[in-house]
Amino acid sequence: MLVALFHHAPPNIDGTRLKQFDQSTVTSRKGSQAPTPPQAVKGIGKKVAKPDYSESKIVLAMVGLPARGKSYLSNKLMIYLKWLEYDVKVFNVGQLRRTRAKQKAQQSGIKEDHSASFFSHNNPEATLSRERLAEDSLEMLIKWLKDGGNVGIHDATNSSRERRAKIEARVNKEPGMTLIFLESVCDDPAVIAANVALKVSSGDPDYKDFSPDKARADFLRRIAEYEKVYETITEPHLSYLRITNVGREVTVSRINGYLSSRIAFYLMNLHLKPRSIFFSRHGESQYNVEGKLGGDSLLSPRGMEYSKALPALIKENIGDQPLTVWTSTLRRTIQTGENLQYTKLTWKSLDELDAGVCDGMTYEEIEHAYPDDFANRDEDKFNYRYRGGESYRDVVLRLEPVIMELERQENILIIGHQAILRCLYAYFHYLPQEDLPYIKIPLHTVIKLTPRAYGCEEERYPLPITAVDTHRAKPRAAQPVAQASSARQYFAPEDQAA
CATH class of the missing domain: 3.40.50.1240 (Phosphoglycerate mutase-like)
Known part of the structure; x- marks a missing residue:
């Protein structure tokens, strides 16, 4: 097994991709006169086709305790890959759990208890329910990949060897699909405390009727329940990345292929400073x-x-x-x-x-x-x-x-x-x-x-300095506006709630 271990160094401002600013070397790239197109030129260009990524089929299964940054990593990776035009979707088991509980409450009036006791492995009924949610989420992910997706992210704890073995066995039934585990490990008390505070203060429906102190105490009990059965990845045959303290240290094992390597390289560059x-x-x-x-x-x-x-x-x-x-x-x-x-x-x-x-x-x-x-x-x-x-x-x-x-x-x-x-x-x-x-x-x-x-x-x-307006509006359409938001999504999209 080949394992690569990387430690983050301070930001490198002298990297080979960067050229030191030097005013004395600045030269004009192009002349200032408009070029005259050759007489033979009949058009200015053509449309560029989207790259064919249809052969790329990756299941990326998250691993880690609650409040360790799994959803942060999966969300960042989704944005990056979609910016590069891969078809990517996150299948978050927690979102699916809350969505189904909400539907059940609306249909039957029965409200499920999702406090810390629900996440105890000494609670057989809840354990079975959580296993079914994880399996259903994986089935939705695989179907989505078969329908044309490129990278499906299974955002769950997947914190035991038994669970990972089940995921491996299911993905192995699908020809052409690659399985990578992404484990997020954090032992920095400040980072964990910040993640816990974000969880209990950002409108999580699990704690809708809880006071902040009660919500925090319950969430810490939930983490403790997972810690009792948590098993870090040691399976030598698995393809995985282990990211410690959101980028301070990265372990890479059995990562092969262009897209898999691209994913690994991107994740190695993230930080939370x-x-x-x-x-x-x-x-x-x-x-x-x-x-x-x-x-x-x-x-x-x-x-x-x-x-x-x-x-x-x-x-x-x-x-x-x-x-x-x-x-x-x-x-x-x-x-x-x-x-x-x-x-x-x-x-x-x-x-x-x-x-x-x-x-x-x-x-x-x-x-x-x-x-x-x-x-x-x-x-x-x-x-x-x-x-x-x-x-x-x-x-x-x-x-x-x-x-x-x-x-x-x-x-x-x-x-x-x-x-x-x-x-x-x-x-x-x-x-x-x-x-x-x-x-x-x-x-x-x-x-x-x-x-x-x-x-x-x-x-x-x-700045109050006049300038020409070089903006050309989108023809026959509304001007796009960024919806700046740092809010977390807590419920599954409609296509992942069935």
Whole structure:
């Protein structure tokens, strides 16, 4: 058995994926004149097909005591993989239990007792009920994979060798399905206490009629019941990851294949340290004023004014905490950050969406030169790739290393471009692809995101410096709005409640 053990080191700001900011090496990537399309070019691009992930079938079974971060890990993984266009769903046994109990109470008037005694293995009737819930949830998951899903996450304690053996035996009956166990171990008293506090203070229906002190005491008794029978993964033949204290230490055993390895690498980069992620577009550029796409133009006078005002706003929010500034390699982002007294790093991956033959043109010029393609892009902006350039789908794929590094880091300010920040914003707010290209990211505004256990909080700070509005609304549709929420879901979706 091959086992890899990883310990998290302090955030690496000198990694090979990052290039140290150096003003002296900044050069123009593209000329400032609009290109003249060759006469033979009849269109500006084509739609990009979604990758075929139909062969990917993974059952990811969680393992761990209550209040150890299982739901946090499963939720984060779901968001990441769905951002990369895999079809992922979490099947949470606790949600299924509460949903069925609610239905039973509505139909028969009988309210089940789900206090700590329900989770005791000395309670045969409740133990049988919990086993059936876990089995039913797994059956729903497997059916969903057969119907086209890629990764089904079985979010339950799965805390005994007997339970894991049953899961293994059931999945082995399905050809082409891979089983991975993900164990979340936590022995940090502060983290456990915070998870317990979140559980009893966030509206959990199990404790609807409990006082906070009584709810906490009962939940601790529930944990104690599970501890009596808990068995960490030691089965040598299983494929598994063990994550200790949410990323401080990771053990990887028998993980094979592209998607399985991708999952492992992502989970190894997560942490729970408090942090803020700031997004800002570059200051207004000369091309913004002229209504042109792309290019490598300098800032306008108003953009320079924003560059000078930005440090005070960031300092007001970050105080004396450390902060790293990331920019693209284009001059307008580097100029915007030149007055910030923090470590600065440039990413080629943060360069703006490449408009190909349309680089340096206005939307009016594009519509006149390529009317059919202009209309087609409006119909499916996420998938449309400029001739010689990129689609939003292409940008999402090249931003994956940025996401990985963002998950590892603490306080970060990204000075970027409209399309780039839309893609990153959609990841943190779990927005659908069809809305992604229309997210409003205005100039001269700082967006502050604060990741939480079950979502992301947001604040916006517009500076009173006039700038052109470069936003183009989604044709014939409402403007997408992020529903910033850090609330946990307690009931199963309709398709998982039957």
